[in-house]
Amino acid sequence: MTGVNGRVWRDRSFLLAGAFALLRLVMMGRTGLGDAESYYWTWSRHMDWSYYDHPPMVAWLIRLSTWVGGDTPFWTRFPSAVLFVGVCWLIYLTAEEIFKESEAGFWSLLIFNLSPLFSFGALQMVPDIPAAFFWMLYVHLVVRILNGADELLWYAAGAALGLGLLSKYMLLPLVPSTLLMLWFHKEHRRHLARPHIYLGGLLGLLIFSPVLIWNYAHDFPSFKFHLVSRNQEAHFSLNHMWQFLGGQALYMSPLAWLGLLYVAWKVSSTLLRTGDKTLVPVFWMGVPPLLFFYFIGLWSKTSEPHWAAFGYLTPIMAWGAHLTFHKKEWMKYTVASMVLSGALIAVVYVHTFRPILPLKPKQDITNLLYGWDVVGKAAEDDLASLPGKNDKFLMAHHWVMCSQLEFATKHRHKVFCVNSKTDQFDFFPETVPPTGADFIFVADERFEEPPEQFYLFDRSEKAQKITIFRGGRPVREFQLYRVFGYRGQKTE
Secondary structure (H helix, E strand, O other): OOHHHHHHHHHHHHHHHHHHHHHHHHHOOOOOOOHHHHHHHHHHOOOOOOOOOOOOHHHHHHHHHHHHHOOOHHHHHHHHHHHHHHHHHHHHHHHHHHHOOHHHHHHHHHHHHOOHHHHHHOOOOOOHHHHHHHHHHHHHHHHHHHOOOOOOHHHHHHHHHHHHHOOOHHHOOHHHHHHHHHHHOHHHHHHHHOOHHHHHHHHHHHHHHHHHHHHHHOOOHHHHHHHOHHHOOOOOOHHHHHHHHHHHHHHHOHHHHHHHHHHHHHHHHHHHHHOOHHHHHHHHOOHHHHHHHHHHHHHOOOOOHHHHHHHHHHHHHHHHHHHHHOHHHHHHHHHHHHHHHHHHHHHHHHHHHOOOOOOOHHHOHHHHHOOHHHHHHHHHHHHHHOOOOOOOEEEOOOHHHHHHHHHHOOOOOOEEOOOOOOOHHHHOOOOOOOOOOOEEEEEEOOOOOOHHHOEEEEEEEEEEEEEEEEOOEEEEEEEEEEEEEEEEEOOO
């Protein structure tokens, strides 16, 4: 919509996105890093073309941001804040482009920001954030092409897809969705007969090529991990599905999740019944990817609820449009849904900084954001107390502990992560500790086994025991060990 009313809704959208961004900027430096965030920060200290678990974009962005501002939680997460503003604005622009109403963009933006999954994700620097940005950029460009924009935009769309795949493999479903969309709708089939879409795809493949090159050089470990290793016990199971659906309801909030499923069904049935051209990109850029990830949830017990997140983006825009055109029908449910979602978000936000929920310490995952600054200093003090000047190092037995330990000590000391499972530490330049050297081993309440369970050495002794308090009660416990004369890893 153009004119005064359209400008009003655009201004409201701009203010809404800015307010949410400011809130997140204020919050994101006030806790320690999450386990995954510290893992990705560790990657950024070892720049490479790709990594074992994910493509390299998250590490590249963290390296750039921390080069500018330093190795702090705020600057590690800063790219997330910038990219999330971009996601918000692309949602607004895409909804406006599809439905020709600025108001639809505003409601889409509000629903998106009041979805717990996206709201909590925006406070973290994880691969999903750049992936969401490039997913939405690709969708926006494809929508513009379908609406008659210059076909040269296929090159920009290909670049967006390539950059998205440099962020996370989850963008792959967009490829068959796009091709099927063009094939099934005659008015768009002409794009398949012209070179731009294919050349744009080649551009995307070229941008994605660092991941292919790295995997080729290392015998394709990332592809084997995602396609084989983590799915060795995969099978169709209703238990998997119920767990996955329960995760969807929790992550999106129950009313919002049910509303989005209804909208997705409504879009699908209306498109099938009427052939409404407006709904073509809404359906194809959302429903097939959503079904794909739901299928994975039925099949794989290692699937995670957030995998389906991108499939909700165009249904969110359809919800915004329905609210614009059918306020009487949709407003009450939307208000109830947003109030519930907003309340859930507010409670979790408050609890993250000032515990208010009656949770046992091991049940409260927000506790994991606290304590490592204290542990890092203690580990360095104990390391300094070891005899000798050279070859001393820090050690833990799980990538979570190793990553947090490395961030806590800001890469000032070598951290080894020797265990029987493959992780990114196995691809760093130094993976084997020096024989005969002394080290500090760190355990916590989750990974509490002592070093003698995993390693051979001359002797060990308990060092500092650290208790972390929140709200006046103990919530975490760390045990440090002095270990002398490393001899290798025990065989299992």
